[in-house]
Amino acid sequence: MDIQELSDKIEITELLARYARGVDARDWDLWKTVFTPEAIIDYSSAGAVVGSRDEVASWLEKGLAAVPMTQHFISNVEIVLNRDRAKVRAMFYNPMHLPGMDQPSFCGGYYHHDMVRTEVGWRSERLVEENQWFVNPLEPPLSR
Structure with missing residues (x-):
């Protein structure tokens, strides 16, 4: 692994940490910096929204305003680099x-990002969440 590949992988890993911090801090301007302006985000596997970066940021801001606590852990990051593009698969918990719930809820699965190197660094141009499991979900799921 050369220095550029190592640097790219560190930057992408830090981008994933910024994603988690943006969501959990409800800092939607920070969250948007993870994505290109034209990015598509797909949370449909969790019964949630699919849309552009700005549409999803607006949906998250409204939907998570009523959620008193979230904490995203992202691990087992796999990055396949191809010059100025990268495929990223990372586990989340x-x-x-x-x-309205008396007990905490938990979900886990994978984030699949298509990343691109931009003038301001690596950004995700497509995110698909692959929700594998959900303990104590809302019934029905969060409205779209």
Whole structure:
């Protein structure tokens, strides 16, 4: 692994940490910096929204305003680089306290990112969440 590949992988890993911090801090301007302006985000596997970066940021801001606690852990990051593009697969674990629930809820799965190197660094141009499991979900799922 050369220095450029190592640097790229560190930058991409830090981008994933920024994603988690943006969501959990409800800092939607920070969250948007993870993505290209034209990015598509797909949370449909969790019964949530699919849309552009700005559409999803707006949906998250409204939907998570009622959620008192979330914490995203991202691990087992796999990055396949191809010059100025990267395929990224990372596991997530997300404990949360959903509104109206007496007990905490938990979900986990994979984030699949298509990343591109831009003038301002690596950014995700496509995110697909692959939710593998959900303990104590809201019934019905969060509205779209």
